[in-house]
Amino acid sequence: MQFNPNFISTTPDIDRLLASNAVVAVGISGGRDSQACLLAVNQHLNAIGHTGPRVAVHADLGRAEWPQSLPKCQEMADFLGWELIVVRGGNGDMMDRWITRWRNNVRRYAELECVQLILPWSTASMRFCTSERKTKPVASALKKRFPGQNVINVIGVRREESASRAKQPVSKPDPNVVSRGMEGATWNAIIDMKRTEVTSYIEGSGLTLHPGYTEHGMTRISCAFCIMASAADLAASATYEGNHAIYREMVDLEVRSTFSLQSGKWLGDVRPDLLAPEMVFALEEAKRKAELRQAAEARIPENMLYVKGWPVAVPTWAEASLLAEIRSSVAEIVGLQINFRDPGSIIDRYEELMELAASKSKSRDAVDDHDDDAPGRLIPAKQLDSSCSAWPF
Known part of the structure; x- marks a missing residue:
């Protein structure tokens, strides 16, 4: 396999961490970019004499993935003699997350915690499929696996893939993958590699591409039916x-x-x-x-739609009457059982929500005033819902 050193992009920070034999963890999905990234990084590490730990990491999305993806990742790791770490998000797989999200959003709508019904799917602007099921579990696994060590988290993104990825840096600090006091970094090692180089490099290594490419004509491998797929x-x-x-x-x-x-x-x-x-x-x-x-x-007045801090005002009787009519219509259309279907109960609910928000704000202010650690404390992940908090978006 011929290696072109120009395939690898580095920065002084990455070179310094590699020279100190920091842990190198390469995220792999089974797709060709991550495959080429793993191969190129392995050869680069060998060339510079890196002797630190090396692991491949796969975030398994369960039945939403192609069935061949995990075996392909294991094949790649075995080919290089790397350990493969498989991480999974809690509470089921990606499909379970979409189903649970829909159930939770129905409950929110029924309890008037939002004024519009919220979709179950992740979206381009709200990719909790990536943040919850890939980024966070991978960071958590690396931090636990390598306490007291510097860690480089390698991702196989390329500038050629999209306008947003074209703007990404070669590397950036990433404290989420290391324990306190250690140095972590995210490294886009093949960010300047071209697609033609990716394919020829993999084939030249003796490995084969994911069958999604070779047998079914896919251009990208992620979930079997990705929310961003063509x-x-x-x-x-x-x-x-x-x-x-x-x-x-x-x-x-x-x-x-x-x-x-x-x-x-x-x-x-x-x-x-x-x-x-x-x-x-x-x-x-x-x-x-x-x-x-x-x-x-579409009949909901603009001043009643979600804004940061919603709800910010109690609706008038006319506004509450309109919202009651709309909520009843939506519930009948979709087949939902909901509360707060008349203007009086809607006004009461808004007042309740605003009082609750004010009470929480006072509690936070009290903690900030009396707890020296408050500005830097962490909220347990189980208390958060990165999809929409308690409100619509």
Whole structure:
């Protein structure tokens, strides 16, 4: 395998950490970019005489992933003689997270903790699928596994992939992957590598690409049906029989929630032939219900929509009457059981929520005034919901 040193991009900070034999952890998904990254970093470490720990890390998303992804990651690690660490988020896999999120959002709507019904899916601007299921579990695993050591967390992103990734730095400090007092960094080691170089480099190593590429025509490998996938990749993924079960499960959530996987694009339309006739009918009904739900919620006055600190004012009787009508319509359309369906109870609920928010604010102020550690204390992850806190977004 021929190695081009220009494949690797470094910074003085990364070079210094490598020279000190810091832990090197390379995140791998089974896709070609992470595959090329692992190969290139391994050769670079060998070339500079790095003797510190080396591990590959895979964040397993469960049944939402291609079935071949984890085995491909193990194959890559075995090929180089690296240990593979597999991390998983708590409370089920990625599909479970979407299902639980929908259940929680229905409860929030029923209890008037939000004025609009909230979708179950992650989105481009709200990628909790990455933050909750990849970034946080990986950081936690590295911190626990390598206490008292400096750690470099390597990611195989490339500038060529997107405009946002083109702006990313080669490296940046990352205190989340190390214990207190140690130095951590995120390193985009192959950020300047080109796609043509990626493929030829992997093939030259003697490894094969993920079958999603070679047998089904995928351009990117992530979840089997990613919320950011192109139409072509969604269609390509659906050609693999091993992805049909998760396809049907995701379409079922589209139907139950009346929210399409992607904005204006229903996963169920990709391969309706894979669905039972009753599911095809239910999908068409879900589309109709989605239009009715959106039309109803479009009537909510702008001053009643979510802003930071919501709710910031108690609605007038007229506003509460309108919201009661809209909530009743949405509940009937989607098939939900909700509370606070009349103007009086809605006004009471807003007053209750505002009093609760004021009480919490006073409690925080008291802690900040009397606790020297307050500005830097950490909130346990179980107390947070990075998807939307208690309010809509």
